[in-house]
Amino acid sequence: MNQDPLSQTGIVICVYNNAGTLRSVVERALQQHCREVVVVDDGCTDCNISELLAGLQITLLRHEKNLGKGVAIQTALRYLSGKPEIYWMLTLDADGQHFPEDIPAFIPEMQKDPLSILIGCRDFTQKNIPERSIKGRKIANFWMKIETGKTVGDCQSGFRAYPLPLITQLHCIATRYDWETEIIVRAAWAGLRFHDVPIRVEYFTPETRVSHFRPGRDNVLISLIHARLVGERLLPIPRKKLVKQELPFSIFRPRELFSYLLKENCTAEGLAISAAVGTFCAVLPLIGCHTPVILFFSLRLHLNKIMAIAIQNLFMPPFSPFLCIELGYYLRYGRFLTEFSWKTAGEELHLRIFEWLLGSLILAPFWSIVTGLLTYVSVKTILRFRKKENC
Secondary structure, eight states: OOSOGGGGEEEEEEESSOHHHHHHHHHHHHTTOOSEEEEEEESOOSSOHHHHTTTOOOEEEEESSOOOHHHHHHHHHHHHHTOTTOOEEEEEESSSOSOGGGGGGGHHHHHHOTTEEEEEEEOTTSTTOOHHHHHHHHHHHHHHHHHHSOOOSOTTOOOEEEEHHHHTTOOOOOOSTHHHHHHHHHHHHTTOEEEEEEEOOOOOOTTTOOOOOOHHHHHHHHHHHHHHHHHHHHSOOOOOOSSOOOOSSOTTOHHHHHHHHHHTTOSHHHHHHHHHHHHHHHHSOOTTTHHHHHHHHHHHTTOOHHHHHHGGGGGOTTHHHHHHHHHHHHHHHSSOOOOOSHIIIIITHHHHHHHHHHHHHHHHHHHHHHHHHHHHHHHHHHHHHHHHHHO
16 A cells, blocks of 8 residues: 555545536546546436536446435445455545545545545534534434444545445445445444544535435434344354454453443443443343343443443342332232232242233333433533533
């Protein structure tokens, strides 16, 4: 990787009905002197892309019908993977939101770490930024942290640089905007690193903005892919590592390990979900297994392990099991259990365990929501006071 990174970069612009901005974006991309510019026509119906881009030195790939952004990127991926001189695939949007002039900002990270994905972190301090984009970025970054343990500044950004030899070894099922979510999660599981690159972004006024993101359909698809990824993460299946990873601590230095555990996912959201998961498991009748189960979920979901394990002390026997048994008994017989004897506690122990399970299926979600919300509010309050004190 001693060469100029741009000479090893293929720019990919996927377009669907952005005739008003496409030629300008492509012309500006060509001025960055990358190895090749690839335009993927994902079934455009608003113009003839070949005529629109006539005279420009590009490679044009076409889908006869609209298949989605994920499929369009994979079409370009297959094309570029056949060119050994290209190492980086850099994607940017055709709607004019991204500035091709920001491509050189990726060069330092390309040179420093070729085994990473570079993500353009959008500047959201500018005008016309939709509120849903700001909230969407926060939610997406949160789920990225849960699924991978990695912190990314803007994991929804489509302005990215991918290392082709590594990305081509990953398999994704998503086909639309959810592909960009799935690919970086699977890349993180494979050991790839991430670096943020500050970029500009231009959001046009609602009257002139052309967006093909459908909040209903696409948010459902993104939510489904997150659900699938979390489900896969919970399966104790070893995954192939494309890049060797080093632990951020040493088990032979307890102070360093303890410091890492304290700081792990310690945002208000991270601590809240850690408390919620720890509570949910603590209320279930996992007799003698609560701590190992909580630790398993904490490890798989990159939660704050100290919070998740510590919160279970609030639900230690006999109080929590007693409430669950009483609720389970009421659900079965329409009345509370008031007789406590050898018969009800000993001979009918199997019935009490069943009632414990029955009651916990209601109380576990309830208490997990309560402790999660209380933790979130408490941490936010503490951080707010600290911020005032530092001002």
